[in-house]
């Protein structure tokens with residue numbers, strides 16, 4: 041459990057332990073993120089508003105690190121946007137404060153029954169395959185050599201296959217949120233990718249959508 045309000049954290053911990061759970065408590069985001077990465081927990085109860093690193097960031101960083109421990113996010117406000125963002129950042133469920141202890145327990149049990157979601161280890165788009173963990177990519181039976189950046193760009197486009205993604209989104213995810221270089225670098229890298237996964241195989245999967253961005257067409261032939 042990652043919760044910075046000490047009394048609430050202690051109360052929740054006592055309640056959960058009375059219900060038979062073993063609970064570790066982190067009182068700030070930094071400790072919570074560290075513990076979540078180091079320990080194989082069955083589930084994480086994660087407060088949204090935390091000092092140092094907030095709940096959204098913790099979720100995102102865990103998912104980026106390919107840690108799929110089920111996460112129940114505690115949202116304090118009742119704005120629907122918090123909840124949407126909680127789920128978008130990788131949480132599996134959310135609970136709005138204040139809540140009844142029985143509801144918290146029921147939600148945790150539901151998450152435990154579901155277990156860590158099965159995320160595909162190898163992404164596929166048509167006969168293009170990419171193994172992000174193993175840093176390998178294939179077009180059909182042919183392995184394609186990609187640089188780390190090309191790999192990240194292809195992974196991003198494959199996760200959004202069929203959708204138009206803007207240059208800005210690509211820069212934010214594949215480069216950095218505060219990228220300040222020349223945005224045309226995206227075009228350059230899409231060109232590199234085309235030369236590796238499309239042209240040698242007579243394919244046109246990586247499409248430029250004028251004025252909008254790029255789209256990976258899985259069937260691009």
Ligand code: CA
Nearest residue numbers: 044087089090
């Ligand atoms: Ca808080």
